[in-house]
Amino acid sequence: MPWELKSDRPIYSQLIEQIELKIFSSVYPLGSKLPSVRDMAQEAAVNPNTMQRALAKLEEDGLIITHRTSGRTVTEDAGMVQKAKTQLAREQITEFLEKMQLIGFEQDEIITIFNNMVKEMGK
Known part of the structure; x- marks a missing residue:
């Protein structure tokens, strides 16, 4: 599922929506490890800080879990x-x-x- 970012809305919001869609459609299955912030930012062609903010919001919402030593995973809570x-x-x-x-x-x-x-x- 390619990143489809448009200039009519904030990139940050679009990143959140697209990552949610990847979780909902099992591109990122429950419990799976996510790529690094840098890798995701490079794939989406955005600033790593913007990707970091989007991932932090998804963590706040409970869809992503951050592990200090092993990166981020999608929640296992269906x-x-x-x-x-x-x-x-x-x-x-x-x-x-x-x-x-x-x-x-x-x-x-x-x-x-x-x-x-x-x-x-x-x-």
Whole structure:
């Protein structure tokens, strides 16, 4: 999964989101050792200090654990990962619903559009 950073939002926030997605999609499985800060920063083409800040935030959120002598690992707590996934989903859905209401769609119209798209994706 390549790093896809855009200039329209802070790099720090995008790094957090992308590392979360790598954890959620098991690119970085539960309990796995993460690459070093320098390696991750080089791979993402960002400053190591920016990557360090992103990893510190993920540690604060409980998704990453830092071991003094052996680097960082992804948490083994599947419940913590599921909670973070659900929170991200809720944020995305809230943003979507707010935009749909700004466009002028009513709740039943939004649900119809959503259901039709889910059916189309399932094909």
